[in-house]
């Protein structure tokens with residue numbers, strides 16, 4: 001198995017439907033990743049072990065998706081110097097506004113790069129993780145440029 005460079009973590013199995021969009025982008029760009037369920041509230045020791053060991057295990061970026069009282073990304077960021085990207089998963093009760101604010105409103109000093117609510121945020125977290133890695137990987141930068149060019153190409157000029 002190739003060394004994973006991106007660690008996708010999520011608070012619950014129910015977040016996978018959203019976070020799979022991040023995994024799909026990384027797969028399309030040939031970026032190695034792992035995906036794990038790590039809950040800030042239900043498995044705090046797993047979160048501690050994951051975040052404190054991430055850099056040593058060779059991960060370069062962490063993408064953390066959670067919904068509701070979404071403390072996963074912030075807690076992970078408090079325990080690693082790796083870049084942490086937070087994806088607010090859409091919650092049933094508040095449509096992800098709770099998730100968004102929980103992730104975005106970090107105290108100064110512990111940054112989390114906060115993406116949009118739901119699948120667009122998961123997709124963009126994958127693209128942003130790839131862009132970070134592409135700073136030191138020319139081949140990946142080329143694949144990312146091709147992906148973006150293909151997207152541009154796919155947008156028709158006329159609505160019909």
Ligand code: RP5
Nearest residue numbers: 011012014015066067068089
């Ligand atoms: C959060 O609570 C998870 O990230 C998930 O988005 C939400 C609901 O979790 P489940 O009740 O579906 O396990 O911790």
